[in-house]
Amino acid sequence: MGFNIMRVDNGNRDFQKLIVFLDEDLTRRYGPIQKHFAQFNKVDCIQDVVVIYAEGIPVGCGAFKPYDTETVEFKRIFVSAEYRRQGLAGMILRELEMMATAKGFRSAILETGVLQPEAIQLYRKAGFEIIPNYEPYTESTNSVCMRKTLA
Numbered sequence: 001m002g003f004n005i006m007r008v009d010n011g012n013r014d015f016q017k018l019i020v021f022l023d024e025d026l027t028r029r030y031g032p033i034q035k036h037f038a039q040f041n042k043v044d045c046i047q048d049v050v051v052i053y054a055e056g057i058p059v060g061c062g063a064f065k066p067y068d069t070e071t072v073e074f075k076r077i078f079v080s081a082e083y084r085r086q087g088l089a090g091m092i093l094r095e096l097e098m099m100a101t102a103k104g105f106r107s108a109i110l111e112t113g114v115l116q117p118e119a120i121q122l123y124r125k126a127g128f129e130i131i132p133n134y135e136p137y138t139e140s141t142n143s144v145c146m147r148k149t150l151a
Helices: 013-038 088-102 117-125
Strands: 003-008 048-054 057-066 071-079 107-113 129-131 143-149
Touching: 003 088, 013 048, 013 057, 013 071, 013 107, 048 071, 048 088, 057 088, 071 088, 088 107, 088 117, 107 117, 117 143
Parallel strands: 071 107
Antiparallel strands: 003 048, 048 057, 057 071, 107 143, 129 143
């Protein structure tokens, strides 16, 4: 099966559709508490987005936004359940890292949840290390924050 990554922006319809699926997945995992995190997942200020396609079908996405002058925050990383375990999330991460590096950023941070062990494993495999929770997650016991220095 052929996969293709496209760089798009936050208005891309396929990206919008995928993040609805992501939010549904997170709500299944975390229940009502996920509503609290929705405020941190808005994409209106995110311009750097990738969508991965399998034979023309959108199956995964990811994005980043500046956190400070040297650091980006990776957001909305998702692969549809039926396409997981094929290396697509790693492809998304590598593309986001290349984009961020090209814009001069030196590191990336991200937040994931304690009920997403597969995501934590993916990020560790990609070179991310667990760090103390950063704002706005400092008080969250459901959050796992991670950081990576970009090449």
